[in-house]
Amino acid sequence: MIDHRRLGRELDLFVSDPLAGAGLPIWLPAGAAARHAVEEYVRELERRSGHQHVYSPPLGKRELFELSGHLGYFADDMFPPMRLSADDEFVLRPALCPHHALVFRARGRSYRELPLRIAELGGMYRSERSGVLGGLSRVRAISLNDAHTFCAPEQVGEEVGRILGLIRAAHAALGVRPAGFRLSLRGPGEKYVGDDAQWPRAEDLLRGALAGVEYVEAPGEAAFYGPKIDIQIVDAAGRESTLSTIQLDFDKPERFDLSYTDSDGSRRRPVMVHRSLVGSMERLFAYLIEVHEGAFPAWYAPVQLVLLPVDDGQADVAADLARRAVDAGLRVEVDVAGSLGARIRDAARRRVPYLGVLGPREAADGRLALRLRGGRALKPMPADAALALIGGQVAARAAELLPAD
Secondary structure, X not given: OOOHHHHHHHOOOEEXXXXXXXXXXXEOHHHHXXXXXXXXXXXXXXXXXXXXXOOOOOEEEHHHHHHHOHHHHOHHHOOXXXXXXXXXXXXXXXXXXXXXXXXXXXXXXXXXXXXXXXXXXXXXXXXOOHHHOEOOOEOOEEEEEEEEEEEOHHHHHHHHHHHHHHHHHHHHHHOOOOOEEEEEEOOOOOOOOOOOOHHHHHHHHHHHHOOOOOEEEEEOOOXXXXXXXXXXXXXXXXXXXXXXXXXXXXXXXXXXOOOEEOOOOOEEOOEEEEEEOOOEHHHHHHHHHHHOOOOOOHHHOOOOEEEEEOOHHHHHHHHHHHHHHHHOOOOEEEOOOOOHHHHHHHHHHOOOOEEEEEOHHHHHHOEEEEEEOOOOEOOOEEHHHHHHHHHHHHHOOOOOOOOOO
């Protein structure tokens, strides 16, 4: 069976070391390179869609999470507070939304600024039990692609529709295959907060945004502060989990006394829309490693091109070509250790998308013989043309290694 933990070890993507602690994986250089490429793509997608990025600390004072409701309704999933003095207790945050509420209220806001889209790829922490931890799919230190839109109530429907479009674009680029949509609703019990009258309103707004989309309703699966749209994935073992999510929240704007000045000069309360396009980097890559079996699309492959000089006579040419490839924005290595056959097999094991073989004739003519992941060999071509081919597929974030005919 395909398992991201096994592939992660074989491809040197991440390591879980008992000395670091369970649920606290360390991203190795190859995994970090792939993750960085994905993070850059997501940030640019958000920037182009009107999001403003911030940085906020991964911990805060106890009072912040009392105000947000997390300590009252989510404490079992949080790490214990850290007491620095009798009056100073800090908590590792289980979510980014309290800090983003502070971003909104950092100064007065006008209706002209809405929707205000605040985004961050930030750290948060959950005190998961040791028995449920595994690889990247369930961790204690989470790097979340998160954002919060503060908007007028009448803007919610359009905003949720925009977010669904961004989620579809990100999934298509990454190769995510959603297993289904779920509308997570309030269920019986005392774990929910907010005005009872607002919950049906929020649920109806999300139903409207899902018009034309096949989905299931899941009573009892809402966040403690509001209903949500969950986009589900299924891993190689058949286990279902949530990757992307959109959540409506009328409660935190009330708790944090958030307001903006409307066109008539009155003060109005915004609605807070929580959303994550691709979820946490950990769960996302647990899924991507398995769905691609480690053979990522070239644009986020850890190494995009390995140059293989046939013998020492082409070493200088290979080094110069590698520098040009790096300057062109590619991730490239030169491999000179061992026989050519062994080096080709090693690159195949590592799922490198492109191999560039340099023999005496290619070096003399300024050409490169490309081999594609999977074994297909292309006719030798000018080295600049080979780099342009690879760069074009990477820039297009194409799923295939060659341009369409």
